[in-house]
Amino acid sequence: MNKIIILGAGRQGVTAGEFLRKKKSDVTFIDINDDNLAYAKREGFNTIKKAMNTKEIIAKEIKGYSAALSALPARLGRTAHLGAIMSKTNMVDVSYSEDDPLELNAMCKKAGVTIIPDAGIAPGTSNLLCGRLYKSFDKADTIKIYVGGMPEKNLPPFGYAVTWSPEDLISEYERKAKIRKNFKELIVEPLTAVENITFKGFETLEAFYTDGLRTLSKTLKNVKNLEEKTMRYKGHIDKIKFLFEMGYFEKSAGVTSPREASIELFKRIKYKNLRDVLLMRVIGEGKIKGKNKRIEYQVIDFADNKHSAMERTTGYSLAAFSYWLLRNPQKTGSVLTPEEIGMNEKYFSDILSLLEEKSVRVTKKSI
Structure with a gap:
């Protein structure tokens, strides 16, 4: 054993x-x-x-x-x-x-x-899928990751429920993102390049840059375009940007900082009978036998009676x-x-x- x-x-x-x-x-x-x-x-x-x-x-x-x-x-x-x-x-x-x-x-x-x-799940299973896409094409031109964990329904006030570390969530939203465009490694602002994306059975979502490529930027050197975006219900990004602009996530020494207070407030937002969903789509585009092809892997996972979808x-x-x-x-x-x-x-x-x-x-x- x-x-x-x-x-x-x-x-x-x-x-x-x-x-x-x-x-x-x-x-x-x-x-x-x-x-x-x-x-x-x-x-x-x-x-x-x-x-x-x-x-x-x-x-x-x-x-x-x-x-x-x-x-x-x-x-x-x-x-x-x-x-x-x-x-x-x-x-x-x-x-x-x-x-x-x-x-x-x-x-x-x-x-x-x-x-x-x-x-x-991401990074992790998302990377696993990227590795398979990389090998599926004669030449992989583009690999994109779209991923988001969220409530099954759009809940106020943020259209989101914090089911993991609020500190790590805020860090994800403020960390500059690494992407690749035309073989150039770029550093871009998080919460930018917003685009709409749809999954069957869900209202329209918005996707934005986050720093999720991690090791992919080194292991998938021959891919022309590489990026990860996080998905949330529409309107979420504007609310988070407002909190940043108002200084709610600032750190300060010696006293309770706005960031610490915000983390505590995130923890206090409770929902009865909350059920979440994990949505992920990993897309690869490239050539197979001289023809342009597109391959998509997708995960839609719901909470069960014991565990959340994120768990x-x-x-x-x-x-x-x-x-x-x-x-x-x-x-x-x-x-x-x-x-x-x-x-x-x-x-x-x-x-x-x-x-x-x-x-x-x-x-x-x-x-």
């Missing part, structure tokens, strides 16, 4: 743990938050209470496990990776760290450790990449990106089959 340790006992981490437990893995959670630990215990998991805030602590706690999964806050992403290398423990990480994980490739190789970064798609993606790594140990250590896994047709199918087991379905359309 595989012994798995998961750093962070939040909802998405526990969702991943449930999947792996059904795959005959012995799963332990480690966290400092009492509420998170209580939740994991109620779900029948072993727990350890400890702060995972240094690479030395992480290395000590995960050593000896078959693999470690990291569902820590984004600011601890690099710390978790270094801890995995120190302990020579393979790691699959769902956190969205601003550090470039590929910088650790040489260290992983030397230690014989495999780290799969950005292993959620399902993120947690099950994390679990799928982790279980795949347990079944396919790598001969040499490396930072192995989801898109590189997707470039292998069998590995791609393996991951999609694991997601399908939990009814997270990826559909394909070719034009």
